[in-house]
Amino acid sequence: MRRTLCAAITLVASLAGVLVPAAPAQAAGVLSGKIVGIDPGHNGRNYTSPSFMSKQIWNGREWEDCDTTGTQTNGGYAEHAFNWAVANYLAQKLRAAGATVVWTRSSDTGIGPCVDQRARLLNHDHANISIDIHADGGPSGGRGFAVLLPVADGPNDRVIKASVRFGGYLRSRMIGMAGMPVSTYDGTNGLAYRKDLAGLNLTTEPKVLIECGNMRNSTDAKLLTSKTWQLKAAAAMASAITKMLVG
Ligand SMILES: [Zn+2]
Numbered sequence: 561m562r563r564t565l566c567a568a569i570t571l572v573a574s575l576a577g578v579l580v581p582a583a584p585a586q587a588a589g590v591l592s593g594k595i596v597g598i599d600p601g602h603n604g605r606n607y608t609s610p611s612f613m614s615k616q617i618w619n620g621r622e623w624e625d626c627d628t629t630g631t632q633t634n635g636g637y638a639e640h641a642f643n644w645a646v647a648n649y650l651a652q653k654l655r656a657a658g659a660t661v662v663w664t665r666s667s668d669t670g671i672g673p674c675v676d677q678r679a680r681l682l683n684h685d686h687a688n689i690s691i692d693i694h695a696d697g698g699p700s701g702g703r704g705f706a707v708l709l710p711v712a713d714g715p716n717d718r719v720i721k722a723s724v725r726f727g728g729y730l731r732s733r734m735i736g737m738a739g740m741p742v743s744t745y746d747g748t749n750g751l752a753y754r755k756d757l758a759g760l761n762l763t764t765e766p767k768v769l770i771e772c773g774n775m776r777n778s779t780d781a782k783l784l785t786s787k788t789w790q791l792k793a794a795a796a797m798a799s800a801i802t803k804m805l806v807g
Pocket residue numbers: 601602630631639694695
């Protein structure tokens with residue numbers, strides 16, 4: 561009997577250990593009524609259509625290619641798959657906090673859309689804030705993340721200040737929550753102003769693009785290919801977005 565009781569107590573204790581979740585980064589409902597745009601960079605079958613990828617689009621300042629295939633680790637883990645995984649983890653966290661999530665693509669097995677269309681989709685869906693998720697293919701000796709920030713060019717004029725603030729929050733959380741160092745080769749102290757990206761030039765809601773790390777660096781690649789780290793990166797993004805939307 562005693563033994564059974566002990567076993568029962570042990571079971572309850574172990575169940576409690578399993579079932580009681582860690583305190584969520586975002587309280588349930590805190591993002592109710594908020595719309596968050598997520599743009600997972602590239603797409604899984606972009607490589608199958610070079611002609612579509614080279615289609616010229618207006619990025620707000622100049623003509624450029626529709627998109628690229630993205631990069632990959634030396635081990636062959638593709639950037640589009642990384643972007644898609646982190647985007648889904650981020651969406652789960654945002655939805656758990658009550659947000660509506662709008663997307664630029666609905667799977668990781670398609671082609672496109674082009675980068676200008678991605679910006680328009682999130683604008684059209686009235687996102688309160690958006691994030692473009694990428695990982696870089698930099699020099700193999702370079703490490704770290706960079707948050708790319710918009711420069712005023714007309715369509716995005718009213719969201720520059722908020723985007724820069726968002727970038728600062730994201731930068732501090734990528735260091736503190738995800739443990740990724742700032743880039744050793746891109747931008748200054750983890751931040752880079754960019755005039756050449758449709759996603760930032762054409763946005764009408766606060767937005768940044770994050771290069772989460774360097775897929776061509778072996779130390780970064782270990783993190784970028786790890787689900788545990790991907791969840792940390794998503795948590796860092798969710799925290800920065802929540803800070804922007806509700807303080
Ligand atoms: Zn990319």
